[in-house]
Amino acid sequence: MFVFRAGAGGARVVGPGVRAWPPWGRWRGVGVGVGTVCGVSRVSVVGLVVVVLATVVGVGVFGRGVARIVATVRVGRPAEAGRLAPVGTRLATLAREVVGHTRFRTRPLVRAAHWVVMVSFPLLLVTLVTGYGQVVDPRFVLPWLGHLWPLEWAVEAFAWLALVGIVGLFVVRLRRPATRRASRFFGSNQAQAYFVEATVAAVVVAVIVLRGLEYALAKQDGSGVASPLHFPLTTWLGEAWAGAATHDLETAVVLTATVKVVVSMAWFVVIGLQPTMGVAWHRFLAVVNVYARREAAGGPALGQLLPIRVDGRPLDVEALEDLPDDARLGAGAVEDLTWKQLLDVATCTECGRCQDQCPAWATGKPLSPKLVTLALRDHAAATAPYLRAARAAAGGDGTPALDDPHAGLDLVGTGVIDPDALWACTTCGACVQQCPVDIEHVDTIVDMRRYQVLMESAFPTELGGTFTKLERQGNPWGLPARARMDWAKGLDVPQVGVDVESAADVDYLFWIGCAGAYDDRAKRTSRAVVELLQAAGVTFAVLGSGESCTGDPARRAGNEILFQMLASANVEALDAAGATRIVVTCAHCFNTIAREYPQLGGRYEVVHHTELLNRLVAEGRLVPAAQDERAHDEPERRVTYHDPCYLGRHNQVYAPPRELLGALPGVELTEMPRHAETSFCCGAGGARVWMEETIGTRISTTRAAEAIGTGAEVVATACPYCTIMLTDGVKAASAGGSPDAPPAVGVPEVTDIALLLLDSVRR
Ligand code: SF4
C-alpha cells in the first residue's frame, strides 16, 4: 500500500520497497535556503562554479575545433567563381532545403524525426541560456521572452517531439548494424553517433524536467503562470511535483539546470577535440555547405561536369596552348582540392544514404561514396597542418615546399583512395541525389580521375584503347567516320551539306551518336526514330560523317583534354551546320550537348527522342494502334521501364518516357522497386561500358534481375548504352550469371521505347 504524506520535508510517496520521494530530499542539508554564500545557496554556488568551468572549457575547445576546420578548408584551392553569390538566390535555396528537408523525400519517417531534432536544436538553445540563470536563481526567467507563451508552447512541443524523434533515429541506427556491408551505416563511426543522440536525449529530458519543476515552483509561489497556457505539455508533471517542499524544488531546478549545461558543454568539448566528427559538426557546417552548393538555384550537382581550372581560367583548347609547365590538372593531393571540396568532406554526417544507393557498392566493388568522403576528410585533417607549415616555410605564397614529405602526398594508390574504388564509379549520381548535405561526390571523383589520367597516365588498360580510338576515329568503337551513315541504308535520311543546305531549314538536327551509328541494337533505334519522324511529318537532317563522339566517355574517364578537343570540334560542326534544335536518342549525348556544350559556347535546344515522340503522340501526329483493333482476349503486355541515369537523375526527365509507354495500347507499365529518382544504374556510365567489370557482381546483371523480378515481358529503355548493358544483363541474370549464356525461355526482351512505339504505330 502506498501512502502520500505531506510534511515539513515536502510531499512523499512511501510504501514497501519505495524510497522516500522526492529523491533529492537527502540533498536538503545543502539545499537552497539552507546554506547561503552572499545570498546565493551553496548548491547554486557549487553549480555556478561547475557551469562556468564547463562553459569556459566547452567554448574554448569548441572554438579550437572551429579554427581547425576553417584552417583545413583554407588549405584548398579557390573554387570556381560564384560559389557564394547571388546571395538572395542562395539564401532562398538554403531555406527551401533546410525547412523542406528535400533530400529525405523518400524516407518520410526519418525525414520527420530528423526535422524535429534539427528545429529543436536552436530552440532549445534558449532553454540553455535560461539554464545558466536557473543555476543561480531557480526562479530565473529570460527578460521579456521568459513567459511568452508562444515560445513556451514551441519549446515544449519541440522538446517532446525531439525526444520521440531522437528515440526513432536511435532505433533506425540500431536496426542497421554497422557490421553488415548491406547496412548504410557500414563504415560509419557508430559510437560518435550514439554519443550525439544520447546528448540530445539527455538535454531534451532535462528541458522537460525543468519545465515541470518550474510549474511546481510557480504554483507554490501562487504565480498566475502556473497554468496550461504557459506549460501546455508539462502541467501534469508539475502537478505531480507541486506538493514537494519549496527548497527541494529549488534544489532540483539548480541541479537539473547544472546537468543540462554540463552535458551540453561536454558535447562541445568532445566535438571540439574531434574536428572530423561530422555526425556532430554537420549541424553547423551543413548550412554553409548547402549555401555554397554548385547549383545556386537548387537541384543537385549533376548533369554537367565543370572544366578544369588553371590559374582560375577554365581549361579549353585555346588555354592548352599556354599551359604552365608546373600546372597540376585534376586532384592528386589534398592541396589540389578546392575549399568547397574540403568543406564537403568535413560536412559528411556519415548517414550512408549515398552508400545505400551506390550501384558499385551494392554489387561488391570497393567503392562507397561515403567511404571515399570519409577517407578524404580524415586525410585532409591529418595533412592540413603540415601543408600550412610548408606554405609558411615557402614564404606564404600558397605553394607548399616541394621537399616537404606531406605536401603533394598522392590521394590515389597510397592508402587514401583505392584505385579500384576510383575506377568503379559509373557517375550515376545516386550519391549526389541522396546526400542530405549537398556533397558533390561525382565532381570530386572525376577530378581525381583527371589527375590520374593527365598527370600520372595511370588508368585501367582498356581505357588506353578507348582514348586512342576516340583520338583517331572520333568514336569509341574505332570504326571509320565514313561508316557513320551505314545505319541509314535503305532509308531516306537527309544530310546537312548534301541534301539540305542548313539545319535551320528543317525542324530538327537529328544527332545520331556513336552507338546509334555503330551498334547494331542502337542502329535499330535510329532507324525507328527516322520512320516515326517521317510518319509525323517532322523534318530533320543529320550531320553524317561530320559527327564525332560528344566526348562524354573521355570526360567522365578523366581525359578532359580529349573531351575539350572532341567537344570543340562538335560545337564548330553544329554551328557551321546552323543547328539550333537537336533531337538525340542517347542519354549521354543529350546530357553533354544540352548541359556541357554551353561551356564551350554551343547553346542549342536539345530534346530527347522520348520527349519529342511523346509530344507527337499527344498532338495526335503519331497514332499508336487503337485498343479496339486488338483482339479482346489479348492480354496486356507487361513492360517495365529502366531510367537512364543521364536522362533521369542528371536531367530529371522521368515523365515523358512513362507517358509514352502509357499511350501504347495493350501495354501495362510495371515499375521496378528502384525507379525514377532512386533508379539503379545499368553500369555503363562514367566510361565504365569501356572497362572490364571483374570485381563483384556485374551491375547490369543485378539491374536485369530486378527487371525480371517484375514479371515484365519487355524491359523498355531510352538510351543505347542501357540497351547494350541490360541485354547482356538479362542474359546473365536468367542464365545464372554468365553474360554469354543463351537466353532462357521467357526472358524479357530489352528494347528502346521508340521501337515499341513504331511497332504500335505500324499496326
Ligand atoms: S556516382 Fe554512382 S557509382 Fe559513383 S559513387 Fe556515386 S552512387 Fe556510386
Ligand code: SF4
Ligand atoms: S556523403 Fe552525404 S549521403 Fe553520404 S554519408 Fe555523407 S552525408 Fe550521408
